[in-house]
Amino acid sequence: MNLLRFSSFKKLLTLKFAQSLPVLQQTQIKAYHWQDKTENQKTSDASNKFTELDPEGWNERWKNRNIGFHKDHINVMLEKHVKRLVNKRENIKIFIPLCGKSLDMKWLADQGHTIVGVDCAEVAFKEFFEEHSLEHTVEPVENLSGKVYTSKDKKIMLYCCDFYKFSRDTAGQFNGIWDRGSLVAINRQDRQKYSTLMKSLMAPDCQYLVDTYDYNEELWPDTYDYNEELWPGPPHYVSAEQIQSLYGDTCDIEDVDTVDHMEEKHKKWGLDYINERLHVITLKK
Numbered sequence: 118m119n120l121l122r123f124s125s126f127k128k129l130l131t132l133k134f135a136q137s138l139p140v141l142q143q144t145q146i147k148a149y150h151w152q153d154k155t156e157n158q159k160t161s162d163a164s165n166k167f168t169e170l171d172p173e174g175w176n177e178r179w180k181n182r183n184i185g186f187h188k189d190h191i192n193v194m195l196e197k198h199v200k201r202l203v204n205k206r207e208n209i210k211i212f213i214p215l216c217g218k219s220l221d222m223k224w225l226a227d228q229g230h231t232i233v234g235v236d237c238a239e240v241a242f243k244e245f246f247e248e249h250s251l252e253h254t255v256e257p258v259e260n261l262s263g264k265v266y267t268s269k270d271k272k273i274m275l276y277c278c279d280f281y282k283f284s285r286d287t288a289g290q291f292n293g294i295w296d297r298g299s300l301v302a303i304n305r306q307d308r309q310k311y312s313t314l315m316k317s318l319m320a321p322d323c324q325y326l327v328d329t330y331d332y333n334e335e336l337w338p339d340t341y342d343y344n345e346e347l348w349p350g351p352p353h354y355v356s357a358e359q360i361q362s363l364y365g366d367t368c369d370i371e372d373v374d375t376v377d378h379m380e381e382k383h384k385k386w387g388l389d390y391i392n393e394r395l396h397v398i399t400l401k402k
């Protein structure tokens with residue numbers, strides 16, 4: 118409650134402060150917040166609030182090395198809760214949507230699991246196989262208008278294509294899904310389409326771990342109407358209620374863990390706090 122009141126107070130101050138500035142200075146503030154954006158990024162027409170990126174825009178980010186989302190360590194939540202993903206099974210088939218060149222893939226493959234990933238940025242796959250010195254093949258996949266990168270031991274298969282072209286006809290269903298930097302990265306208006314596809318990829322025993330962020334409550338669109346200078350994502354805010362509405366029709370959802378995720382860059386985004394949250398999604402019996 119106190120936090121809520123503080124957030125509203127801060128919002129009011131921000132608004133008053135911005136209104137009192139000459140136009141030039143307001144433009145500079147805006148430029149500061151948008152400094153790591155590329156020209157292919159734009160805000161949503163519907164709300165004029167949130168960044169929208171298409172595969173071309175993401176490829177440009179990779180080209181410009183604007184890839185702050187890539188970490189040189191295994192994700193903390195994954196390391197802590199990998200047992201929930203594996204669920205006492207061996208050599209399971211794990212899906213990593215919007216995988217980039219995440220180290221999590223190699224880490225899970227080294228534990229004996231088979232990894233299938235999808236990303237539109239071929240440079241990510243080239244770097245992944247090179248950085249791990251993995252022998253691999255590259256083949257075209259015509260119906261995806263893309264390619265598949267396969268490690269020699271066939272433990273890692275990475276599809277380079279638009280995610281929404283991928284389906285269970287491509288590589289079947291999965292026993293586990295690790296969704297980090299994926300649901301939070303997609304354009305907000307695509308969430309329903311995304312969750313419908315994800316549910317179709319879940320085998321009956323699938324343990325789907327989804328990692329999301331929540332941050333300053335006043336940045337959440339339902340609760341404020343002034344956001345010109347505030348964080349437009351990605352990552353986008355995904356609430357527990359939103360996960361329920363996207364997956365709750367056919368799935369059970371468990372809120373498993375919340376950890377503080379605040380880094381220096383988040384302060385520059387204008388956030389007071391940012392938490393990383395983990396949910397486990399399973400098909401209803």
Ligand SMILES: C[S@@+](CC[C@H](N)C(=O)[O-])C[C@H]1O[C@@H](n2cnc3c(N)ncnc32)[C@H](O)[C@@H]1O
Nearest residue numbers: 175186215216217236237238279280297298302
């Ligand atoms: C925030 S990054 C996360 C990468 C990875 N999951 C990680 O944790 O490092 C989002 C990734 O999604 C990819 N991407 C975004 N939209 C896509 C789409 N429509 N189809 C395929 N890949 C997409 C981008 O190229 C980018 O690598």
